[in-house]
Amino acid sequence: MDLTEIIPDGHTISEPKKLRSQEWFGRKGKDGFIYRAWMKNQGIPAHQLQGKPVIGICNTWSELTPCNAHFRELAQSIKNGIYEAGGYPVEFPVMSLGETLMKPTAMLYRNLVSMDVEESIRANPLDGVVLLCGCDKTTPALVMGACSVDIPTIVVSGGPMLTGKYQGRDIGTSDIWRFFADQQSGKMTEEEMFAAEACMARSQGHCAVMGTASSMACMVESLGLSLPQNAAIPAADSRRKALAHLSGSRIVEMVREDLKMSDILTREAFENAIMVNAAIGGSTNFIIHLLAIAGRMEVDLTINDFNTKALKIPLLANLQPSGKYFMEDFFYAGGLPALMKALQEKLHQEAITVSGKPISQNYEDAECFNTEVIGTLDSPFNPVAGISVLKGNLCENGAVIKPSAASPHLMQHTGRAVVFESIEDFNHRINDPGLDVDKDCVLVLKNVGPKGYPGMPEVGNMLVPKKVMDTGVTDMVRISDGRMSGTGFGTVILHVSPEAAVGGTLAIVQDGDVITLDVPVGSLNIAISDEEIASRKEQLSSTTKVAERGYTRMYQTHVEQAHLGADLDFLKGGSGSKVLRDSH
Structure with missing residues (x-):
């Protein structure tokens, strides 16, 4: 092919390029x-x-x-x-x-x-x-x-x-969360869980x-x-x-x-x-x-x-x-x-x-062969879009939610916060019978963001407390500065930015604070004044432990916040294909 010709997209190559190799x-x-x-x-x-x-x-x-x-x-x-x-x-x-x-x-x-x-x-x-x-x-x-x-x-x-096949039905990764909830409630045995795992990844x-x-x-x-x-x-x-x-x-x-x-x-x-x-x-x-x-x-x-x-x-x-x-x-x-x-x-x-x-x-030559799987703009599967970005005094730089995988009745919700300072704190207390929580509460998990964890793990789709699940409730509003597995679902607010570890408003949320989620409006707010927020932030002391050495230290020192993509600040842009120094 002549490198000076105009290729089908109209992209013109002005002059032949010498092979880099x-x-x-x-x-x-x-x-x-x-x-x-x-x-x-x-x-x-x-x-x-x-x-x-x-x-x-x-x-x-x-x-x-x-x-x-x-x-x-x-x-x-x-x-x-x-x-x-x-x-x-x-x-x-x-x-x-x-x-x-x-x-x-x-x-x-x-x-x-x-x-x-x-x-x-x-x-x-x-x-x-x-x-x-x-x-x-x-x-x-x-x-x-x-x-x-x-x-x-x-x-x-x-x-x-x-697609996985289990007991006559199709299953996939998203079913893991359902299976675990069923096991917690006694609807599924350990033996059935063991059988299902062999059927899913086939x-x-x-x-x-x-x-x-x-x-x-x-x-x-x-x-x-x-x-x-x-x-x-x-x-x-x-x-x-x-x-x-x-x-x-x-x-x-x-x-x-x-x-x-x-x-x-x-x-x-x-x-x-x-x-x-x-x-x-x-x-x-x-x-x-x-x-x-x-x-x-x-x-x-x-x-x-x-x-x-x-x-x-x-x-x-x-x-x-x-x-x-x-x-x-x-x-x-x-x-x-x-x-x-x-x-x-x-x-x-x-x-x-x-x-x-x-x-x-x-x-241009594509065809849809199953309208139950792929809809149209006039006849969509769901009029609700996949992801929404939220703003408010609890997430000044943004947070995200997946409305299409959430509960419609929780898209506008106000509830009191039940706060967990870390994932370890959450795991230790979530199923404590004495935990002061009900279905209308908002679960808040801190310090699982890019710097705070570090790495921003997929722990944002927190389990619903067992005492709440036992009443038949399977979803609650949950908020964190972490991420959620793409296979997960529920009314889960993620990527709260700034994260708690760098002094974002999430860091000062306390048990009993009232939080309001309004997905149609695109807002997430805590019902305390700007003065109270500022006062609480002044009293914060950093508890984030920075790694002593290696890549993790580099990551914590240079990682940007979620709303910027959590890349390392010195990696923005590029240096091109030219070798920095040619020693030969």
Whole structure:
């Protein structure tokens, strides 16, 4: 392909670009000798290093990350596509974040992985990169790191697992919370729980519901960073491998076209992602990750945009935890292209994607095959949008709630606070028969934010006290500066900013204070005066313990608040693809 031609999207390449990898493999003398000779010890013939685009496959495979445990096989499909298109693939590992196993929380390490990815790409002879990701934090971490280098990049997600089957019904990750509540109330035995766990995760892949992993897969497709249908093809479906193969071929073409992340991740692309996330009932974690990605691209995006750009976008996807069905059903119904086609009048249809075409062409031939799973703007599954941002004196910089997964009767609620100073305090007292709590109370959990925990764990969907559950109540208003699993549900207010650990108003809430939530208005307030708030804050003494060494100390010292994306302050923007110093 002539690099000076106009490619289908109208993106003009002004002049041919020298392959970045030739700064290594095209050299003469001892330097070129070293670079080529040590690569050849892997059995690589000389012509593979002579002018072919070198494509990195950034692989988050790990047996400690079960969601990504099939990535070795998927990487081979990507390699096949790269070879077919005339490129040379090189697979490299980065730190992998297993949401189900990692302590204290995978979110603590998202920014570390982004640094790993950024430096691995910049330091090595890569002309383009395929990001192979699936589990919750691996997707935003890899995208953040690649953004800061800005070379041609495409994302391949691992895909959701097949729908679980238990006692004749479909189950998924969201059912874990229901099973545990049933066990607590005596409706489910330990033996039944043990049987259910083997029935739920019955194939490779990430969570089968519209949790964070699936929300992230939808995010990259709606941003234009992946080929169509990337979001929903099940991991066990052979079409996932075919998509990986095609993505491998396409990244080679992207290098020849010099189509970079900065060409794709425009303000319009971010707005598309926000609207799509509202329509799918995506995870609240979507907000914190998209803000961090925008920060790396230096796109002016704020937490307020998640209200204005998603305003009047109804819930079109009938998927757990907000609805009934699973990601497997979503794919069979037409997948994300079918949903985006239903939403097309709201979208920026000319936003460019990795296909080299406007996003509208990615879904123009899509069809919906099951209107129970994918609705329309005129006939949505739920008129309530996926996520709302709240403001008020309890969350000056914002907080988030997922109305589509909450209880309608609690959307406007006033109650007295029952306060827990830490997650340890909560775990110790929540089921104490003597706890002064009833169904109208508001549970408040402090010190689980970015700095305070550290890492902002998924503990925001606090259990309802057993004494309240025993009365038949299954939901209460719950507030914290932490996060919630994308598979969770309930009337849960999250990401309160500023967090308690840095002296936000949440830090001064006391038992008995009256708190009012008004989701339709978008407010969250505590019924005490500004003077009383200021007085209580003056009496605060910091109890946040900062780690003595290592990455955790760096994280606590530099992490920004949730409303900014919880990235490290010195990682905003990027340094490009130029190697800092060339010692050879």
